[in-house]
Amino acid sequence: MKTKNPVRRSFLLLLLGGVIGYGLGVGLDVLVTGQLDFAAPLTGMFALLGTSVAYFFGLVGYWGITRGLVWQVIGTLAGGLFVSGIRVLMGLEAFGGFFFSEPAWVFGGLVGGLSFLVGVGAVTDWYKWAKGEPTSEHHHDPEGYVKYFGVSLDHKVIGIQYTVTALLLMGIGGLFAMIFRTELAASQLQFLTTTFRAFDQNGLQFYNTLMSLHGIIMIISILLGVAGMINYLVPLLIGAQDMAFPRLNAFSFWIAVPAAVLLVSALFLGGFDTGWTGYPPLSARSPVGIQMFFLGVFLAGWSSILGGLNLLATVVRMRARGMTAFRMPIFAWAAIATSLISLTATQFIGLSFQLVMFQRLLGMGFFDPTKGGNPVLFQHMFWFYSHPAVYVFVLPGLGIISELLPVFVRKPLYGYRWVAMSSLGIALVGFLVWAHHMFASGMNEYLRVPFMYSTLLVAVPTGVKFFSWVATLWKGKITTPTPMLFVLGAILVFLVGGLTGPPHGTISVDLHLTDTYFVVGHFHDTMFGGYVFPFFAALYYWFPKATGRRMNETLGKLHFWLMTPSFFVLTFAMMRVGLLGMRRRIADYDPLLGFDLSHLIMTIAGYLIFTSVVIFVYNFFHSLKHGELAEGNLWNSRSPEWLVPSPMPVHNYDQAFEVVGEPYDYGLDGSRYVQFEDEKIKDIEG
């Protein structure tokens, strides 16, 4: 029988294989233990095994991603069995609590991640080159949605792959948050109790796992979302055909997928209870899950580093004619600042986690005081990346704000050069402030003072951005369609995040604030204002460019008006209880503190935010097919990508353009930013 729709068939088979495998796992567990446990450690294993079987019978390999995932499973099993075999030969115990022993899981996880890249086809061209076989310069992507499920070298496809993966991870991370937010709605333990069992964790441990995974999954989601915006937009904005290294670009995206799988798998391998910061000695004692977390971050880090490298090369080498540094779109400046950080700082989080990994596997005592190690050293290494990382998260978002404001205000971006330089300023000062996370850590007391000075300095370039935005709004002709609403929301939310930052910078006040819900409220404000709101603004704004249809305005406005007030309520309540004594990362709080009502309000606000995002997701998928057609310059922008029809042609601009003016000269009669080849000819003839 010839398959009419191989995609649907393979998907069904994959699902079926997973379900049958899971059923087998549960059944086998009942036979062995005599108890019905739907979350027994073996069930996940069997579900994965089922999908692998489905692969061989079901042509699941039709999609690159499913092929990659099956390869990842096989690679994990192969790597795990390899190490288990060696352990048998060494006379060690071959298997552990979660089927494999810890070293076998780590090696298997690594082999699995790399196998994914082979399976999906992200290294095929390089392999061919190594063998001396030629490959075509461009790959011809298949028609329709299939191209998004396999390796493509087109930066627009990769940008959308990044973006959708980011949204998916945001959904998972948000779901985790909803689970523990529900537990927090009242004091005492409601359902994550000490008798609760899931994946070898009791309620308290499961709470810690969910809380930790919420953090790291959201962070990876943000990194992917940032990469999505940069990948899709920067080549279009600077008039390049693609990124400088298309294969490296595809590799950077695809390595993030097995990384995400590894992160989520931590949940099933006993979880980990350290938060996303993974401080030893606690992380040296956590269950095996922590190793999957380390591995996942390690692989995702490669995505960041290579992505940063690629972007810098692209902006430096591939700008359109006439696009001098100060005629670049402001988003390109933000992307440069971000990429400088991700290229040079990401190594430190990878390294710090790798050291803990080795401490666990090989008994090296890097952070173990009983072996002369120093736990505080880890914190220095960790924050050397993880503080600049927050600027990786927010700088592109702030770039989006600066990029979109002039369009909807119909005025030039006020102080363009200052805004551009402030991004670099934030990125550079950001490297000198890491120890402000450690004021209470027991680090050298006097060293805290210079870090206080450097930390507060970040406020200066950030202030320049705010003042410039306000000056841009002044005397404009402001309209507020959905993207502009999100831009304005971003400014407000980031303002609250920005203003609650400096108190953390002053050491004595920080000694009260650190490790409380005040910090939680503060950084959710910076993340939402600096990333989530601008990300949604960008999605609403460039959706028509990618699809030729626009998203529904009414639903978009509903999304905004539901999310924004709820979000303010959530974070203000967080900050208030934090000041009054609510610690971070606790599964339960003292009823005597009187925080029950505040937490109930926070939980309701959390649900409203989640609902608003569900509305967004519906709008997104509904508009793909049924959205109003929007093929022209919908927002009346000067930017080159809007001067060609939507959706964007495969190789971007059919004819090159030259930059002949300032990017944001709205309100200057007769000015233009770019001139296409045929317009030039017309000018000469005319």
Add this chain to the structure above:
Amino acid sequence: MRHFVIVAILVIAMTFLAYFGLVASDLMPVQASAQAVSIDWLWNLELMMISFLFALIVVPMFYSLIVFRRRKGETGDGEHMEGNTTLEVTWTIIPLFIVLAFAYLGAYSLGETRRLDPGAMVINVTAQQFAFSFEYPELGFVSDELYLAVDKQVVLKMTSRDVIHSFWVPEFRIKQDIVPGRVTEYRITPTLLTDEQPFKVRCAELCGASHAYMLSDVRVVTQEDFDVWAAARQEEAAAAAQTPEGRGQALSVANGCLGCHTVDGAAGTGPTWFNLYGRQEQLADGTVVIADDAYIHESIVDPQAKIVAGFESVFMPAYDFTDEQIADIIAYIKTLE
């Protein structure tokens, strides 16, 4: 010009509104230590600055949104203003001086919280998953709740037996992590008596599954009440001191031995004391020694002489005990079976 005047007035109004709103919403717990005074003072200054900057951005933003909105039928663009270097320099330089001033004030406030009283009583705090214990070495007993005399500075010397913990009493404001393998210091001068409801010290650094429940009572009492309480605890301790093993236990607690040597067989920074007496110990140089009176005696007065394998990198200080004291400690160790 009219726009600027209106906005300036609104900014001032909004600043006051925001500041008094923040102050009225009682954001901080009661102030119960001398150190909290300078922290709350700086926090209040920061609230003023936050209110002003909030107004400075939000007011012109909403003013523009209302006054400069595109009206029905309008098609043109806004005014073509590209920027103004003087203005940009101004709003770079002024904030620069403001943050430098705040950094200076921050350092000053930090200095205030570090003001030390040379006569401060030492309390040794040991943290472990998921409990604190408080040892009063000058008074010779250990307690699981923290009793403090009002207006008397104490210095807590804190260490951890396992993972990183953090010492935080919200009413005192200051927080200090407790790190295994080192001693961190926390100085506090309580200024407010507790009533029925004690303050609580809460672990503020994620330390494992039951992190949420890691807390102990803190009671601040008058010097007289403190003396009564201390005397009662000393009496308990004295009863224990009648026996060699009781004295040995008190010595071990008071000198921090148990910070490194567990008494229940759990792993610690040093070898466990559980079943230690008479045990064969594998030494780092490969020889084997039996932990008898002579060996334990030597290990206390000259810890580096014979090091148990696996503990090569741990530096234990030499102790200057009398022979009787060492005999008491050995008597105590003998009971740990």
